[in-house]
Amino acid sequence: MKFAKIILVSILALAFFTGCAQMQQGSSGTSASPVLDRIQQRGELIVGTMGNMPPLNMTAKDGEIFGLEPDLARMLAEAMDVKVKFVTKPFNELLPALQTGEVDMVLSGMTITPERNRKVAFIGPYFISGKAFLTKAKTIAYADEAADANNPNTKIVALRGSTSQAFAETYLDKTTLFTTGTYDEAVDMVLQDKVHAMIADYPICVVSVFRYPEAGLLSVVTQLTYEPIGIAIPANDPLLMNWTYNTLNNIEGSGILDELKLKWFAEGDWLNKLK
Numbered sequence: 001m002k003f004a005k006i007i008l009v010s011i012l013a014l015a016f017f018t019g020c021a022q023m024q025q026g027s028s029g030t031s032a033s034p035v036l037d038r039i040q041q042r043g044e045l046i047v048g049t050m051g052n053m054p055p056l057n058m059t060a061k062d063g064e065i066f067g068l069e070p071d072l073a074r075m076l077a078e079a080m081d082v083k084v085k086f087v088t089k090p091f092n093e094l095l096p097a098l099q100t101g102e103v104d105m106v107l108s109g110m111t112i113t114p115e116r117n118r119k120v121a122f123i124g125p126y127f128i129s130g131k132a133f134l135t136k137a138k139t140i141a142y143a144d145e146a147a148d149a150n151n152p153n154t155k156i157v158a159l160r161g162s163t164s165q166a167f168a169e170t171y172l173d174k175t176t177l178f179t180t181g182t183y184d185e186a187v188d189m190v191l192q193d194k195v196h197a198m199i200a201d202y203p204i205c206v207v208s209v210f211r212y213p214e215a216g217l218l219s220v221v222t223q224l225t226y227e228p229i230g231i232a233i234p235a236n237d238p239l240l241m242n243w244t245y246n247t248l249n250n251i252e253g254s255g256i257l258d259e260l261k262l263k264w265f266a267e268g269d270w271l272n273k274l275k
Contacts, residue, residue, distance in 0.1 A: 033239035039104055044085050045077040048103035051088035052182050054207045055264040056109045056127070056229075059088070060273040068264040069107040072126065072251070076105075079247050090181050092161025095120060098232055105244075106232035109201060111163045116232070123244045124230030126257060131167055131224040134190055134205040135197035136216050146171040146224055155195040157186045164199045167225060172199070183208075191215055201227060203265070210268060 039045050049069060051059040057067040065086040077084035087103050094110070097103045098120055109129070112122045133140050133149065140149045149156070150172045158164040160179040168177050178195060180186045186198045187208050198205070205219035231248065233240055251257050264270070 033237050035104060035234050035237040035240045036243065038101075039080060039082060042082075044083045045073070045080055045105065046085045046087055046103045047073045048087050048089060048094045048097050048106040049073075049108040050091050050094065050182075051086070052184060053109045053201075053204060054211075054274065055270065056203060057107070058270070058273075059275050061275050064273075066270070066273065068127070068260050069109070071260055071263075072257075073105070073107050075251060075256075076244070076247060090161075091159055095232065098234060101234070104233070109203075109229055110232055111227045112230040113163060119235070120232045121235045121241050122230035122232055123241065123248055125228035126231065126248060126252065127229040127261070129201040129203060129227040129229055131164060131199055131227070132202035132205040132219055133197045133199055134187065134208050134217060134219050136190065136193070136218065137196055138218060140197045149197065150174045152176075154197070157189050157195045157198050159183060159186060159200060162200075163225075163227065164201070168199055187212075190217070210271060211274070 047070075049057045049065060051057055051065050053067075055067050057065065057069045060066055065088065070086065073086070074084050087097065089097055091108065094103070094106045094108055095116065098106050106120075109127075110116070111129070112125060116122070131146075140154070146167070152174055154172075154175040155178065156168060156172060156175050157178040157180060158168050160181055165177070165179055168175070178189065180189070183198075183200065183204055186200070189195045190198050191212065198208075202219070209217045209219050231244060233244060
């Protein structure tokens with residue numbers, strides 16, 4: 001990643017944030033940005049993530065949270081001139097944590113859906129994903145349509161509370177569906193032949209093939225759905241929405257976001273760091 005680009009983005013975002021901060025106080029002294037105020041007073045941006053969605057977010061052997069989304073979160077914190085703290089939770093607990101104020105943002109491979117958007121605000125997308133199968137069966141791996149795998153003899157697994165579960169319940173309703181709290185548990189069910197396939201975002205499926213090269217796993221990057229991934233933030237802070245939108249736009253416009261994608265999807269050096 002080009003150091004000059006990082007400095008440029010940081011300066012632009014910090015300048016914008018400083019200007020926003022000056023606008024927060026009206027004549028009455030009442031804050032117009034409660035979440036930004038909370039972050040600044042704490043000196044820390046708390047980001048919720050699953051920590052188990054390689055290469056978007058992962059947990060290293062030493063406990064470090066790393067990946068494309070943690071890199072992006074660190075850039076946002078740097079632009080705010082605060083530290084970053086990651087809080088890991090099961091996927092279905094991330095939005096409740098955001099709504100209660102336990103975390104300030106969620107960056108965790110979260111698809112922007114109308115249902116979620118009624119509860120929280122989203123900025124992005126910063127990544128486009130889609131559904132794919134992870135399996136040992138070629139007939140499932142290369143299914144062009146979800147209906148190709150939708151039969152009573154097929155057992156599938158999906159992450160609990162995810163859009164993959166919702167997709168399976170709608171379009172794979174004839175299969176036997178299992179749900180798990182983590183992707184590791186779901187992948188293990190495929191490895192142990194307890195299910196025929198896992199349905200998940202295609203980066204998860206492809207990375208799982210790389211992680212277990214001797215297991216005979218198959219997947220495809222052909223997307224069964226369109227999944228825009230965004231940053232989830234509280235709905236009660238318009239200034240935070242505006243600031244995050246502009247900062248992400250600066251990061252994307254400078255080419256840094258494309259460099260992050262190349263770093264995490266085109267190179268596999270990080271595999272050795274995984275738990």
